[in-house]
Amino acid sequence: MVAEIICVGTELLLGQILNTNSQYLAQKLAELGIDLYFQTTVGDNMERLKMAIDIATKRSDILIFTGGLGPTSDDITKEAVADYFGLALVLDEDVLRRIEKFFERRQVKMPEINKKQAYVPKGAKVLHNKNGTAPGLIIEKDGKIAILLPGPPFEMQPMFEEGVLPYLEKFSKQKIYSRVLKFVGIGESSIEEALKDLILSQTDPTMALYAKPFEVELRITTKKESEECAKSLLQSMENRIRERLGEYIYGVDRQLLEEVVIGLLAEKKLKVSVAESCTGGLICNKLTNVPGASEVFDRGFIVYSNEAKMKLLGVPEQVLKEHGAVSSQTARYMAQGALSNSLADIALSVTGIAGPGGGSETKPVGLVYIGIATKDYSESFEFRFSGDRLRIKEMTSKAALNILRKKIIDY
Amino acid sequence: MVAEIICVGTELLLGQILNTNSQYLAQKLAELGIDLYFQTTVGDNMERLKMAIDIATKRSDILIFTGGLGPTSDDITKEAVADYFGLALVLDEDVLRRIEKFFERRQVKMPEINKKQAYVPKGAKVLHNKNGTAPGLIIEKDGKIAILLPGPPFEMQPMFEEGVLPYLEKFSKQKIYSRVLKFVGIGESSIEEALKDLILSQTDPTMALYAKPFEVELRITTKKESEECAKSLLQSMENRIRERLGEYIYGVDRQLLEEVVIGLLAEKKLKVSVAESCTGGLICNKLTNVPGASEVFDRGFIVYSNEAKMKLLGVPEQVLKEHGAVSSQTARYMAQGALSNSLADIALSVTGIAGPGGGSETKPVGLVYIGIATKDYSESFEFRFSGDRLRIKEMTSKAALNILRKKIIDY
Numbered sequence: 077m078v079a080e081i082i083c084v085g086t087e088l089l090l091g092q093i094l095n096t097n098s099q100y101l102a103q104k105l106a107e108l109g110i111d112l113y114f115q116t117t118v119g120d121n122m123e124r125l126k127m128a129i130d131i132a133t134k135r136s137d138i139l140i141f142t143g144g145l146g147p148t149s150d151d152i153t154k155e156a157v158a159d160y161f162g163l164a165l166v167l168d169e170d171v172l173r174r175i176e177k178f179f180e181r182r183q184v185k186m187p188e189i190n191k192k193q194a195y196v197p198k199g200a201k202v203l204h205n206k207n208g209t210a211p212g213l214i215i216e217k218d219g220k221i222a223i224l225l226p227g228p229p230f231e232m233q234p235m236f237e238e239g240v241l242p243y244l245e246k247f248s249k250q251k252i253y254s255r256v257l258k259f260v261g262i263g264e265s266s267i268e269e270a271l272k273d274l275i276l277s278q279t280d281p282t283m284a285l286y287a288k289p290f291e292v293e294l295r296i297t298t299k300k301e302s303e304e305c306a307k308s309l310l311q312s313m314e315n316r317i318r319e320r321l322g323e324y325i326y327g328v329d330r331q332l333l334e335e336v337v338i339g340l341l342a343e344k345k346l347k348v349s350v351a352e353s354c355t356g357g358l359i360c361n362k363l364t365n366v367p368g369a370s371e372v373f374d375r376g377f378i379v380y381s382n383e384a385k386m387k388l389l390g391v392p393e394q395v396l397k398e399h400g401a402v403s404s405q406t407a408r409y410m411a412q413g414a415l416s417n418s419l420a421d422i423a424l425s426v427t428g429i430a431g432p433g434g435g436s437e438t439k440p441v442g443l444v445y446i447g448i449a450t451k452d453y454s455e456s457f458e459f460r461f462s463g464d465r466l467r468i469k470e471m472t473s474k475a476a477l478n479i480l481r482k483k484i485i486d487y
Numbered sequence: 488m489v490a491e492i493i494c495v496g497t498e499l500l501l502g503q504i505l506n507t508n509s510q511y512l513a514q515k516l517a518e519l520g521i522d523l524y525f526q527t528t529v530g531d532n533m534e535r536l537k538m539a540i541d542i543a544t545k546r547s548d549i550l551i552f553t554g555g556l557g558p559t560s561d562d563i564t565k566e567a568v569a570d571y572f573g574l575a576l577v578l579d580e581d582v583l584r585r586i587e588k589f590f591e592r593r594q595v596k597m598p599e600i601n602k603k604q605a606y607v608p609k610g611a612k613v614l615h616n617k618n619g620t621a622p623g624l625i626i627e628k629d630g631k632i633a634i635l636l637p638g639p640p641f642e643m644q645p646m647f648e649e650g651v652l653p654y655l656e657k658f659s660k661q662k663i664y665s666r667v668l669k670f671v672g673i674g675e676s677s678i679e680e681a682l683k684d685l686i687l688s689q690t691d692p693t694m695a696l697y698a699k700p701f702e703v704e705l706r707i708t709t710k711k712e713s714e715e716c717a718k719s720l721l722q723s724m725e726n727r728i729r730e731r732l733g734e735y736i737y738g739v740d741r742q743l744l745e746e747v748v749i750g751l752l753a754e755k756k757l758k759v760s761v762a763e764s765c766t767g768g769l770i771c772n773k774l775t776n777v778p779g780a781s782e783v784f785d786r787g788f789i790v791y792s793n794e795a796k797m798k799l800l801g802v803p804e805q806v807l808k809e810h811g812a813v814s815s816q817t818a819r820y821m822a823q824g825a826l827s828n829s830l831a832d833i834a835l836s837v838t839g840i841a842g843p844g845g846g847s848e849t850k851p852v853g854l855v856y857i858g859i860a861t862k863d864y865s866e867s868f869e870f871r872f873s874g875d876r877l878r879i880k881e882m883t884s885k886a887a888l889n890i891l892r893k894k895i896i897d898y
Binding site for chain 1: 509532559598618768830845
């Protein structure tokens with residue numbers, strides 16, 4: 077069985093709202109192991125909606141619609157589908173009562189236009205709507221299945237989980253299982269080169285790479301009837317990849333780099349302090365996004381001005397004059413200063429030129445130094461990033477968190 | 488001219504990533520007044536991608552593709568389009584040099600597989616990629632236009648604005664003009680009540696409200712052939728709204744609260760310092776996202792621990808013991824300390840409970856105090872927010888920046 081998602085709404089075509097329904101439904105179908113080859117978005121227009129239905133029925137078995145079930149005259153999904161499949165719309169008294177009750181609970185009289193929502197294509201299964209007035213519908217006709225869901229995610233999602241998921245499970249044989257390995261400090265192409273033989277020769281599990289700023293995700297996916305069998309297959313592929321590139325893998329699935337760092341600090345009972353110039357608080361912000369950060373994150377110094385670098389961290393004026401604020405030397409002094417002016421066991425620092433201004437021939441925009449210090453050690457690293465201000469901040473924060481991660485592991 | 492968006496990527500069909508490109512492109516086309524009737528998403532599969540191209544060319548004039556321009560073997564958009572239109576792929580030496588330079592800047596040798604990205608369909612116009620290696624392409628063939636853009640938004644968006652927008656402008660007739668008024672410190676329903684008569688009676692311009700965390704946007708929209716006529720219509724509606732609610736409007740269009748704050752500081756030649764506890768760097772990060780922040784942002788203190796509040800800001804131990812770290816008193820001392828330990832003219836502070844842990848009956852998760860200090864003045868404000876950790880941090884940062892904004896205006 078092949079499914080297709082059809083999102084209906086002129087507001088989507090005007091870019092007024094972000095289509096999160098497609099992703100939600102796609103994820104659910106993937107978990108069910110039901111193939112999805114196309115997603116279509118079309119406006120509140122009868123002719124074009126019917127064109128989309130016609131194309132979809134020719135290439136897919138299950139059509140999942142969202143949107144266009146409201147009470148107003150431009151809501152036409154139900155009408156279009158009923159007409160396409162030659163089904164009459166009949167008043168469903170039970171649905172009507174539910175809509176009336178929905179308004180009663182809010183102490184409002186049901187507007188006359190909402191009665192339209194109680195008409196149901198003959199023979200359709202009705203899905204009740206906990207959070208709104210539009211019922212969902214499941215229609216089986218001519219070997220095809222049409223599932224109509226409301227557009228607002230808070231109405232659509234509970235309806236899907238309670239009414240559609242149990243219905244679709246009978247079409248699901250092999251579910252999809254996947255594992256994401258998250259790499260940092262190595263590029264997409266280098267990973268592909270190192271794993272070329274595995275990626276090319278593998279048909280089960282399959283592997284795919286996704287590049288993100290200063291990190292890469294590798295997704296290993298298999299389709300299996302048994303969870304146990306899937307998990308052991310994924311694990312054995314993960315092991316083979318870790319043998320080659322384990323040092324670059326910081327986490328799995330939905331783990332964030334900052335979560336891994338906070339977890340490692342907690343595990344080793346270490347505290348960290350951070351001194352930021354060009355990232356301006358981004359690293360501290362990421363670390364403190366993680367619940368429980370207060371146990372291991374001691375403090376941060378956002379030292380934008382030279383005066384702040386001297387006063388809060390004790391960077392010598394001589395160093396700033398001789399080497400500049402953006403230099404390997406300043407980065408080391410900043411890390412040492414963040415360590416000695418805090419209760420931390422390990423300190424991280426960054427200084428660089430985030431742009432758009434402030435660059436020069438010898439020190440261009442994107443030049444960044446990252447320092448790290450523990451009681452008896454300090455070091456700094458040079459990076460050259462490209463992109464706009466926010467991207468340089470983002471890449472710098474990832475590079476810095478990775479240096480911190482490696483240092484904690486070796487601590 | 489009718490456009491169609493085709494997003495290519497199996498990761499979209501598996502729901503692994505959210506499709507924000509569709510919304511971005513739809514918005515841009517709407518602004519240009521170019522009709523968009525369909526959006527299609529298809530996987531990295533040659534046969535189905537060609538099927539999508541075939542359908543789209545039959546009903547649309549301009550096909551805009553995103554994704555599938557990467558260096559790996561499953562990136563096939565360029566190959567599919569070239570093949571569909573019968574165009575050979577030829578090596579473009581200029582593009583190749585740019586890709587090589589991209590790697591040189593990162594001090595990495597170009598992997599052999601990236602050479603694939605330098606092949607261009609014969610006769611295509613090349614769009615250079617500032618933030619990646621995949622060039623964009625504009626192909627005109629048989630009365631149709633195909634525009635190929637990379638998938639990652641940070642590569643696609645600048646390429647669209649610099650290369651595609653000027654190209655598409657010649658197909659645009661009645662453009663959509665809109666103005667967004669950005670409100671802070673007032674809720675959506677209160678705005679709706681205050682403007683009810685205007686919102687209900689207006690058909691041109693139209694108005695729509697969008698609620699966001701701790702702010703609300705009001706979009707005023709009109710479709711006109713003349714820019715002058717549209718602008719005067721929007722301006723007169725804006726004036727009417729400002730008469731009623733001007734004090735809550737912090738900015739217009741894409742202005743961010745932090746940009747307005749940095750602008751006001753620069754205008755009044757003032758410097759700010761920030762002391763953050765529960766927001767953990769978010770406010771400093773936002774302020775330093777704004778180019779030129781270094782002129783007016785002096786420093787930040789991320790004082791997660793009590794010891795840091797005492798040592799860096801001089802909050803008296805007695806105050807922390809008696810009133811607690813999350814208290815009106817501590818917020819005021821933090822602001823005063825941030826002022827006296829910096830070169831700033833004005834200082835902002837926040838302390839609160841972001842959760843999920845750390846709350847109590849008397850001090851629940853979401854309780855936040857925001858302090859502000861100038862040389863001869865200090866004050867603090869209590870807020871009670873709800874939501875998860877990230878949402879509480881976000882709402883706190885907005886509330887704090889708004890307090891800072893108002894104080895700078897009155898300075």
